[in-house]
Amino acid sequence: MGIFDKPRLRPQDKREDMPEGMWTKCPSCDAMLHQLDLKQNLNVCPPCGHHFLMGSHERVENLADPGSFEETNADMVSANPLGFANYSEKIEQQRKSSGLNDAVITGRLRIEGMPAMIAVMDFRFFAGSMGSVVGEKITRAIEQATAEKRGVIIISASSGARMQEGMLSLMQMAKTCGALALHAETKLPYISVMTHPTTGGVTASFATIGDVNLAEPKCMIGFAGPRVVKETTHQNLPPGFQTAEFMMEHGLVDDIVARKDLRGKLGKLLAYMLPLPHDLS
Numbered sequence: 001m002g003i004f005d006k007p008r009l010r011p012q013d014k015r016e017d018m019p020e021g022m023w024t025k026c027p028s029c030d031a032m033l034h035q036l037d038l039k040q041n042l043n044v045c046p047p048c049g050h051h052f053l054m055g056s057h058e059r060v061e062n063l064a065d066p067g068s069f070e071e072t073n074a075d076m077v078s079a080n081p082l083g084f085a086n087y088s089e090k091i092e093q094q095r096k097s098s099g100l101n102d103a104v105i106t107g108r109l110r111i112e113g114m115p116a117m118i119a120v121m122d123f124r125f126f127a128g129s130m131g132s133v134v135g136e137k138i139t140r141a142i143e144q145a146t147a148e149k150r151g152v153i154i155i156s157a158s159s160g161a162r163m164q165e166g167m168l169s170l171m172q173m174a175k176t177c178g179a180l181a182l183h184a185e186t187k188l189p190y191i192s193v194m195t196h197p198t199t200g201g202v203t204a205s206f207a208t209i210g211d212v213n214l215a216e217p218k219c220m221i222g223f224a225g226p227r228v229v230k231e232t233t234h235q236n237l238p239p240g241f242q243t244a245e246f247m248m249e250h251g252l253v254d255d256i257v258a259r260k261d262l263r264g265k266l267g268k269l270l271a272y273m274l275p276l277p278h279d280l281s
């Protein structure tokens, strides 16, 4: 696959001339897909397996044992610490349009009986960018996992650090990784799941340092975009550059897991890696 064939970053894979909310054209195989079929198939194109974006709450619903998810820090919202022009208004708009308070949800859950804390990023909110709320919620989730002897699962989908919070966004990279290091010292597992797209400061921090790094098929994983890399290095990029498959071939990703298989895979990995007994006291 050439670099120009890669799926582009966009919050919704929709054509504007189609009836709202009914049909979606698959960007990979051009099939016209009814929303209900897509939803029943976990937002994966039935003919070709293209993985569309998935909301954070839908992901949790797909992964958690029924009734086991308890959301944490749901009400945390961003301030505008740098006084960045129009940032507060933009946050308000994003909250209204996405129904989310920021670009990650966190909580306790069980997956096939295994206790874990999960953080699921949501690309619909500010392109999944990481500001201080995203970093703080993920850090608190990791710290809770350490205190309660749970595994950590982070599902990433991000355009990188949120520029409107400047250095406060960048410091979340170190903060989340510091919490993961303390979690690792207690021999508890951390499984990272990269989804389309995982880029920038998220790739360069917690997303790629799992004990096991998983990725969804054909998702984009990178730091800078391919055009920037090409212009900086003055080299042609190899075929499939920055896809999950390329990253697996080069050792960054341990396994590529289709969405329908993720729950089973996470359950097995947690059962294997969590210290016994698995029941929380």
Ligand SMILES: [Zn+2]
Binding pocket: 026, 027, 028, 029, 030, 031, 045, 046, 047, 048, 049, 050
């Ligand atoms: Zn398709």
